[in-house]
Amino acid sequence: MTVDLASVRRHAEEFGRTRRGVEGYVEPATNISTTTLVLVAHDGEWTRRAVGTPQAGFRVCRDLSIPVYDVNQTGYPSRMREWSRRQREGS
Numbered sequence: 001m002t003v004d005l006a007s008v009r010r011h012a013e014e015f016g017r018t019r020r021g022v023e024g025y026v027e028p029a030t031n032i033s034t035t036t037l038v039l040v041a042h043d044g045e046w047t048r049r050a051v052g053t054p055q056a057g058f059r060v061c062r063d064l065s066i067p068v069y070d071v072n073q074t075g076y077p078s079r080m081r082e083w084s085r086r087q088r089e090g091s
Contacts, residue, residue: 001034003052008037009060015039015047016066024061024068025076026054037061038071044083 016022021042029035033050037057040046051057054070061068 001050001052003034003050003056005051005056005060008049008051008056009063011047011049012037012039012060012066013064015041016064019043019045022066023077024057024066025071025074026051026057026068027071028054038076038080039066040077040080042079044077044079044081044086046080046083 012024016039019041023040025038025040027036027038027048035051035054035057036048037051037060038046038048051060058068060066
């Protein structure tokens with residue numbers, strides 16, 4: 001899978017510019033997907049983009065001064081799950 005990191009960077013920049021408290025979480029590759037970067041705002045709103053390698057995910061965030069974590073080390077923030085639950089419930 002080819003990843004367009006310039007597009008990922010533009011998306012991350014826009015997400016970070018239009019929301020408060022954005023943090024990045026690098027997810028490992030799985031049998032069905034490449035390494036991904038999840039961006040989570042202060043209210044739990046989130047977005048996910050393929051980045052190809054963990055190094056690329058960390059680099060995108062660091063270049064944009066977005067705090068970034070390895071999801072295997074930190075887990076996901078509870079606000080992300082709460083936001084997803086509210087979206088499913090239509091709140």
